[in-house]
Amino acid sequence: MIEIPARRGKAVQVKKGQKVKVINTRGQQVVDTWVFNTADLREFMSMDHSRVAIGRIIPGIGDALVTNKRRPILTLVEDTSGGIHDTLFAACDRWRYEALGCAGYHDNCTDNLAAGLAALGLEPPETPAPLNLFMNIPVIDGNRVEVRPPVSTPGSYVTLRAEMDCIVAFSACPQDLVPINGLDMRPTEAHFELLD
C-alpha cells in the first residue's frame, strides 16, 4: 500500500494488465489522476477523447478511458465509492488559487503532477485534464456545474486496469478553499496499491 500524502503528488510505473486500486482512505479526498504512455509521454489519457469513446461524462464499470490517440489506456473495473467522479474540471494550479484570493504559494495538483513525475526522472509534456476520482461536479439541467462534497466513504476505492505500459500519476488535491474535499475543507492523504 503506497501513500499519496495529503496535498502531494505521487507517480508509479504500471505494466499492461496490472491494476491500480485507489483508496479514498479518509473518504472525502479527491484524487486527480493522469496516465501517460510509458513509450511516449505525449500520448496520455484524455478526458475530451474519453467522453466521445464512452458516451458519458462519468466513467462507469467496464468503461475504457482513451488517450489523445483514442487508444484504450485505463479501464475502470471496480468502484465501491458511489460512482461519482469528474472529467470536466481542470487540475487546480497557482492561477486558480490566485483567483480565489490566496496570497502567496498554495500547493496545487498541477505542480503535484510535475513533482510526482520528477521523482521518476520524468517531465509531463503538459498538464492534461485529469480524471478527478471521487470528485463530485454534477451537471444540473444539462448545463450548470456545481462544486459538491464527494459521496465516497472511508476506505472506498476504485480499481483501474492498465491497457498499455504506462505512468500513472496521482495528486491528493490540496483544495481547502471550496468544499471539493468535503465540507470540512481539510485535504487528507489517500492510498493506492498495485495488483497483478
Next chain:
Amino acid sequence: MIEIPARRGKAVQVKKGQKVKVINTRGQQVVDTWVFNTADLREFMSMDHSRVAIGRIIPGIGDALVTNKRRPILTLVEDTSGGIHDTLFAACDRWRYEALGCAGYHDNCTDNLAAGLAALGLEPPETPAPLNLFMNIPVIDGNRVEVRPPVSTPGSYVTLRAEMDCIVAFSACPQDLVPINGLDMRPTEAHFELLD
C-alpha cells in the same frame, strides 16, 4: 466576410477588443474553434479551465472563456444560433475516422487546425479541446452524452470579443459519418467577419 471552406480550416490574427462574428451560413455546420495567445501559443483557450470559470458546460452571452492560465481570452457577446454549443468533445482526428471504419484519409478538424495555422506561418503546440460552435451534445440525466444535429438556422451567428491579441482558428468540421453537421451529414462552408 471570409469563407471557412467546407471541410477545411482557416485562422486569423485578432487584436484585443476586436470581435469575430462566426456565421453558420447553411445552418447546420459545426465550427470547431481554437484561440491562442499571439505572444505565446502555449497559452490557449481551454475548455476544462473555462467550465470552472463560467460554472457551465455551455457558454452563454457575457461568459468569458479562459486560457490554460485562467486569463479571459474570448467573451461571447452575441448569439442568434439558439445557444447550443459544445465544450465536451475532442476535435475529430484520423483516429476518430479509423474507429468509424473509414479506410484511407479523411479530412479532420485536427489537421485543419494545423493547416489554418500553417497558412500564417505558425504551428499549434498541441490540439487543445475546441469550443465546438453550433455543436449539439446534450448531457442527459447528468451523465450520458448524445450526438444530435445542430439547432442553429441558416445565417445565424455568434459574436466573440477578443480579450487579448490572439490567433483564432476555425475548422468547418468534415464529419459526414454521424449527424453532427445535420441529418443530411453533408459538411458545408461557414463564414466569419472581423469587427472593430
